Amino acid sequence: MHLETDVLVIGAGGAGMYAALEASKAGASVILADRSLIGRGGATVMAQMTVAAALGEQTPDSWEYHLSDTLAAGRGLCDERLAAMLCREGPMRIREMDAWKVGWARNGDHIAQIHAPGHDRPRCVYVDVLATGPAVSRTLRTQLNLASHIRRIGDLAIVDIVVRDGIACGAVAVHLATGEPVTIAAKSVIIATGGLTRLYRRNSASFNMGGDGYALALRAGAELIDMEFVQFFPIGHLAPRLVGMDPIMWDPFRYKLGGKLLNSEMHEFEDDYAAQDARSDGNYVLTRDRATYAITKEVELGRGSPAGGAYLSFKHVPDAELRRSFGPVIDKLAANGIDLTKQLIEVAPIAHYHMGGVRVDESMQTGIPGLYACGEAVGGANGANRLSGNAITEAFVFGARAGQCAAKSALQAGAHWSNEAAAPALDMLRSGAKHDTPNLAVAVTDLQALMADKVGPFRTEEKLAEAIVEIDRMTGELGAAPPSSGQSFDPELIDWLDLRNMLQVAKAVAVPALARTESRGAHQRDDHPGLDEAWTLNQIISLSGGDISLARGANISKKASA
Amino acid sequence: MKAILEIKRGLPGAEPTVETFEVAFEHGQSILDGLRAVRRETDPTLAFRFACINANACKECMMLIDGKVDYACTVRLKEGVTKLAPLPKKALVRDLVTEIAPPDERLHGKS
Numbered sequence: 001m002h003l004e005t006d007v008l009v010i011g012a013g014g015a016g017m018y019a020a021l022e023a024s025k026a027g028a029s030v031i032l033a034d035r036s037l038i039g040r041g042g043a044t045v046m047a048q049m050t051v052a053a054a055l056g057e058q059t060p061d062s063w064e065y066h067l068s069d070t071l072a073a074g075r076g077l078c079d080e081r082l083a084a085m086l087c088r089e090g091p092m093r094i095r096e097m098d099a100w101k102v103g104w105a106r107n108g109d110h111i112a113q114i115h116a117p118g119h120d121r122p123r124c125v126y127v128d129v130l131a132t133g134p135a136v137s138r139t140l141r142t143q144l145n146l147a148s149h150i151r152r153i154g155d156l157a158i159v160d161i162v163v164r165d166g167i168a169c170g171a172v173a174v175h176l177a178t179g180e181p182v183t184i185a186a187k188s189v190i191i192a193t194g195g196l197t198r199l200y201r202r203n204s205a206s207f208n209m210g211g212d213g214y215a216l217a218l219r220a221g222a223e224l225i226d227m228e229f230v231q232f233f234p235i236g237h238l239a240p241r242l243v244g245m246d247p248i249m250w251d252p253f254r255y256k257l258g259g260k261l262l263n264s265e266m267h268e269f270e271d272d273y274a275a276q277d278a279r280s281d282g283n284y285v286l287t288r289d290r291a292t293y294a295i296t297k298e299v300e301l302g303r304g305s306p307a308g309g310a311y312l313s314f315k316h317v318p319d320a321e322l323r324r325s326f327g328p329v330i331d332k333l334a335a336n337g338i339d340l341t342k343q344l345i346e347v348a349p350i351a352h353y354h355m356g357g358v359r360v361d362e363s364m365q366t367g368i369p370g371l372y373a374c375g376e377a378v379g380g381a382n383g384a385n386r387l388s389g390n391a392i393t394e395a396f397v398f399g400a401r402a403g404q405c406a407a408k409s410a411l412q413a414g415a416h417w418s419n420e421a422a423a424p425a426l427d428m429l430r431s432g433a434k435h436d437t438p439n440l441a442v443a444v445t446d447l448q449a450l451m452a453d454k455v456g457p458f459r460t461e462e463k464l465a466e467a468i469v470e471i472d473r474m475t476g477e478l479g480a481a482p483p484s485s486g487q488s489f490d491p492e493l494i495d496w497l498d499l500r501n502m503l504q505v506a507k508a509v510a511v512p513a514l515a516r517t518e519s520r521g522a523h524q525r526d527d528h529p530g531l532d533e534a535w536t537l538n539q540i541i542s543l544s545g546g547d548i549s550l551a552r553g554a555n556i557s558k559k560a561s562a
Numbered sequence: 563m564k565a566i567l568e569i570k571r572g573l574p575g576a577e578p579t580v581e582t583f584e585v586a587f588e589h590g591q592s593i594l595d596g597l598r599a600v601r602r603e604t605d606p607t608l609a610f611r612f613a614c615i616n617a618n619a620c621k622e623c624m625m626l627i628d629g630k631v632d633y634a635c636t637v638r639l640k641e642g643v644t645k646l647a648p649l650p651k652k653a654l655v656r657d658l659v660t661e662i663a664p665p666d667e668r669l670h671g672k673s
């Protein structure tokens with residue numbers, strides 16, 4: 001099947017939906033494709049947390065204050081143009097969402113803003129109770145329904161971007177529900193596929209976050225930036241098994257009510273690790289990276305909880321106070337058999353967000369004309385560490401900007417599609433035949449374990465070098481042709497396509513992590529503790545001869561002072 | 563603990579078969595956990611749909627569980643037999659996967 005459109009948006013989370021809306025508003029025809037259902041997959045719908053914007057509703061504020069907090073969190077590596085855009089345009093998008101009746105929580109007659117870690121004042125909006133993500137998704141889906149010229153197509157997995165004479169001209173996809181290959185001619189293509197947290201054993205994201213967009217961008221000839229910076233969330237839920245909740249849910253609990261981190265000896269260990277960090281995370285003793293370090297070390301020293309993390313205790317909080325603060329959530333916990341007044345839960349660091357991503361300019365365009373990126377898929381705005389609350393803001397702001405710019409260039413461009421340029425990806429899909437392969441569902445789990453153990457929050461030269469060897473071995477084993485094709489909803493084909501992307505992206509993280517011989521933000525090297533001024537630079541990843549190649553940007557601090 | 567999953571599966575137009583898989587589980591694990599274990603341990607060709615795994619946000623994992631429409635990611639595994647089948651009122655895609663997208667969000671439109 002062949003489709004044609006002005007703008008193709010890949011991924012229907014917050015960023016992709018916003019991009020589609022703005023592109024259609026600018027007069028372009030749009031195809032919004034998602035490998036899952038529209039507005040249901042991705043990370044946005046799962047977010048239960050807050051959204052940062054300098055609205056000045058709670059206390060006087062300015063986007064410049066938000067920017068200075070964002071830059072400080074980024075430890076010197078932020079792309080200031082992108083970070084400034086996020087902070088400057090955030091308030092406008094938050095108010096637009098408010099007008100679309102997303103339901104930001106109110107404090108009397110104004111939008112409520114809370115003070116989240118790393119911010120200098122109350123700045124973060126939310127939808128009660130822990131319902132921000134679903135409310136945002138619902139609101140954007142409604143707007144999509146009202147918009148014209150947006151064709152939404154679910155179950156459509158993009159296999160490769162098609163590039164002709166160095167210009168993006170569409171994509172090759174496989175329709176999962178039928179197994180049928182699909183070509184899409186598009187004058188602009190926007191990558192809005194989110195992050196890569198599925199690469200890790202424990203993560204807070206959905207099945208769809210295997211880094212698809214990074215791999216698509218690389219193979220199209222675009223560059224990635226800051227790929228070594230994977231944000232781990234220190235107190236992700238570990239046990240007992242909990243369903244129907246975002247695994248990072250304990251953060252607001254801990255923030256509001258306190259909450260004690262205990263090891264297996266019931267010792268409160270946070271103070272043992274308290275470091276002199278000028279920017280403390282608000283009410284916490286430890287910043288996110290120190291808390292991750294503390295829990296990981298306690299486990300390594302044999303003082304972990306049974307499931308391999310730390311205990312988190314709210315036993316000191318009276319039932320009435322728990323209910324007053326989180327009533328509906330307490331009911332959900334009860335349905336899961338959890339009573340916080342009687343019981344300890346277990347938490348551990350989980351992969352949460354990716355700071356790195358596709359390198360873009362201020363129009364969200366990559367180095368490949370016609371190819372854009374937005375949302376978490378973009379790298380640079382958050383530097384070495386993301387400020388809490390910035391993820392959904394960037395989804396809105398970068399999504400809208402990408403949609404506008406992609407539409408503008410599409411409306412000026414002529415058709416550029418070429419069947420010849422699409423042939424390699426189509427041939428690959430058709431080359432698949434039923435043959436014996438190792439169980440690819442196991443290979444995915446193996447890769448997740450490898451990344452967690454060797455490319456996790458605490459890294460060494462030895463571990464990273466081992467990881468790269470193993471990734472190369474698995475890549476060889478995967479081979480160049482899928483195991484089967486042409487069938488409806490073939491899970492082995494999906495695993496193969498996923499692994500093709502995941503392995504490429506895994507290497508794109510491990511290689512710059514090995515090169516960066518310092519510790520900064522989310523990248524912590526046990527063998528190179530401490531920040532090294534000489535490393536105040538971004539590392540750039542591209543594909544050369546089919547393999548990951550690494551380049552260094554200029555030193556940002558020197559450039560700024562020059 | 564061991565769960566026995568009795569799964570009605572097949573492609574559209576063909577007579578469905580019922581296959582039985584045994585999976586070890588720990589207290590609190592979901593049907594979806596069990597299905598993913600089946601793919602790793604026994605049969606990687608088993609098809610089912612999910613996206614959010616844990617958060618019960620995507621609503622993609624709906625199927626017939628012991629005769630009742632429910633979410634595979636919220637219903638717990640239990641000892642003994644659990645019967646799984648695709649949603650009866652939706653067009654079958656494969657095994658436990660059915661066509662659940664709204665008609666105007668499909669490639670082939672309102673078929």
Ligand code: FES
Nearest residue numbers: 618620621623635
């Ligand atoms: S997997 Fe998302 S609701 Fe069940």
